[in-house]
Amino acid sequence: MITITGLKKNFGHKQVLKGIDLTFKDGEIVSIIGGSGTGKSTLIKCVMRLIKPAEGKILIDGKDITFVEDEYKLSAVRRSMGYLFQEGALFDSLNVGENVAFGLQYLTDEKPADYKKIVKEKLALVGLKDIEHMRPSELSGGMKKRVALARVLAVSPKYLLYDEPTSGLDPIMSDIISDLILELKNKLGQTSVVITHDIKSAYKISDRIVFLYDGKILMQGTPAEFKKSDNPYVRQFMDGSSRGPIQMKLTND
Amino acid sequence: MFKLIGKYLITFFNECGKAFTMLHTAAFWLWRAPFEWHEAMRQSVKIGIDSLTVTTLTSVFTGMVLALQGGNTITSVFNEPMYVGTLVGFSLIRELGPVLTAVVVVGRAGAAVTAEIGTMEVTEQIDALYTLGTNPSRQLVLPRMFAFLLTVPLLTLFANFSGIFGGYLVAVYGLGVPPESYLSDITTFMGAGDFMHGFIKSIFFAFMVGTVACYKGLDTRGGAEGVGRSTTVSVVTSMVLILVLDYFLTAILTALRI
Numbered sequence A: 001m002i003t004i005t006g007l008k009k010n011f012g013h014k015q016v017l018k019g020i021d022l023t024f025k026d027g028e029i030v031s032i033i034g035g036s037g038t039g040k041s042t043l044i045k046c047v048m049r050l051i052k053p054a055e056g057k058i059l060i061d062g063k064d065i066t067f068v069e070d071e072y073k074l075s076a077v078r079r080s081m082g083y084l085f086q087e088g089a090l091f092d093s094l095n096v097g098e099n100v101a102f103g104l105q106y107l108t109d110e111k112p113a114d115y116k117k118i119v120k121e122k123l124a125l126v127g128l129k130d131i132e133h134m135r136p137s138e139l140s141g142g143m144k145k146r147v148a149l150a151r152v153l154a155v156s157p158k159y160l161l162y163d164e165p166t167s168g169l170d171p172i173m174s175d176i177i178s179d180l181i182l183e184l185k186n187k188l189g190q191t192s193v194v195i196t197h198d199i200k201s202a203y204k205i206s207d208r209i210v211f212l213y214d215g216k217i218l219m220q221g222t223p224a225e226f227k228k229s230d231n232p233y234v235r236q237f238m239d240g241s242s243r244g245p246i247q248m249k250l251t252n253d
Numbered sequence B: 001m002f003k004l005i006g007k008y009l010i011t012f013f014n015e016c017g018k019a020f021t022m023l024h025t026a027a028f029w030l031w032r033a034p035f036e037w038h039e040a041m042r043q044s045v046k047i048g049i050d051s052l053t054v055t056t057l058t059s060v061f062t063g064m065v066l067a068l069q070g071g072n073t074i075t076s077v078f079n080e081p082m083y084v085g086t087l088v089g090f091s092l093i094r095e096l097g098p099v100l101t102a103v104v105v106v107g108r109a110g111a112a113v114t115a116e117i118g119t120m121e122v123t124e125q126i127d128a129l130y131t132l133g134t135n136p137s138r139q140l141v142l143p144r145m146f147a148f149l150l151t152v153p154l155l156t157l158f159a160n161f162s163g164i165f166g167g168y169l170v171a172v173y174g175l176g177v178p179p180e181s182y183l184s185d186i187t188t189f190m191g192a193g194d195f196m197h198g199f200i201k202s203i204f205f206a207f208m209v210g211t212v213a214c215y216k217g218l219d220t221r222g223g224a225e226g227v228g229r230s231t232t233v234s235v236v237t238s239m240v241l242i243l244v245l246d247y248f249l250t251a252i253l254t255a256l257r258i
Helices: A040-047 A071-078 A096-101 A112-125 A141-154 A171-188 A199-205 A223-228 A232-239 B002-032 B037-078 B084-122 B125-131 B136-174 B179-189 B192-218 B223-255
Strands: A002-011 A014-024 A029-033 A055-060 A081-084 A159-163 A191-195 A208-213 A216-221
Touching: A002 A040, A014 A040, A014 A216, A029 A040, A029 A171, A029 A199, A040 A055, A040 A159, A040 A191, A071 B002, A071 B125, A081 A141, A081 B125, A096 A112, A096 A141, A112 A141, A141 A171, A159 A171, A171 A191, A171 A199, A191 A199, A199 A223, A208 A223, A208 A232, A216 A223, A216 A232, A223 A232, B002 B136, B002 B192, B037 B084, B037 B136, B084 B125, B084 B136, B084 B179, B084 B192, B084 B223, B125 B136, B136 B179, B136 B192, B192 B223
Parallel strands: A029 A191, A029 A208, A081 A159, A159 A191
Antiparallel strands: A002 A014, A002 A055, A208 A216
């Protein structure tokens, strides 16, 4: 279980997270939604401790990692977590096969002789075949993302943090990825935290949806509750309307 | 005025502090995790081969020009080109070999290392290293530091020989110095101490170039533009530091009679 209490984070003078209280229970899928710049990525990066929070507390299975400085201890906690980056973050210097196998040597006890088999298996899981020898630069955006997902899945983490897993994918592939996230939960009991703009996917996969607005949680609940909600902020976002209380400042972006 | 100087000094020491923190973290991981030999060797081959041609070209021509200038000057004073070998040998082995090699390595490999690590930083590949159970110290900094420390002294050695060879060509075929006397000029007047002098310098240069290249790479912010900026700063900083460090090392090593 991941427990977050009173989490705050600022970059310079800009307060991005303004006190988040949130729990991710084992085996559930939580989607975090909200406009750009509301601190969704910052939130899960704090959980992964890629970013150091300013205030608050993050407990991963009871272990407080909020202000741990020792990289050695941090890497031990990170073992239980997988992180899918928005743009994939594949290593350019390695080919696809080496990318997918990368975490195995550090995070698992698998024998190097089995790496090939695991790579094949995980690539097949995300619908890719025979591309082990290709370079990341030769792949399309969607393929990169799926290879990155295969890389995360290869190390079978207990918690999976996805930073926009379906953005940049065609609708069919988006749905396949959504199904995959669901399947991982059902088969392996994996806990997933999904940052997404894809409302359809959020409705489909989530046990719970968390709506972030201006660095705070505005609403959380089941997809059914979100569908029924008459909160004007939530409605505007879920319906994808330019009219409503959320005013995007076009000039600033 | 004071404010400006103060600001520069603060930035300078701040950067030094951060670079040393990086080295400290790297040293920590050297003891705590197995060394990435495979990556270290890959980097050594890359840095070595990248810089070999340019190092050779630079030093051959430096040796040639030293022989030409020195030979002509000596001839105009003494009427014959004496001690050309000594002049070329001393200049190269104690001074120009290590300095020129370091400068070439900065331009070829230092810039490449900063650009590569910088790109990894802005495309979240560095973060990805953390999420996959390792870290940039172990994966990037240590192997590259090793590679610089291994290749720069070797390249310097190579530069010395090719420089002396270049000088030989000009001295023997251009100035008419007998081959034996060119070589004996070098061997008679130079000892292991001179060689050590250059060798120690090259190790310090390697360490400095590696540190600056890795640190500026990891310190990159702000997309493609940021990578360009880091790379430029990395190269300029290293070049200036080589010359500054060279003076102080010469002073210290001379004081120690090396």
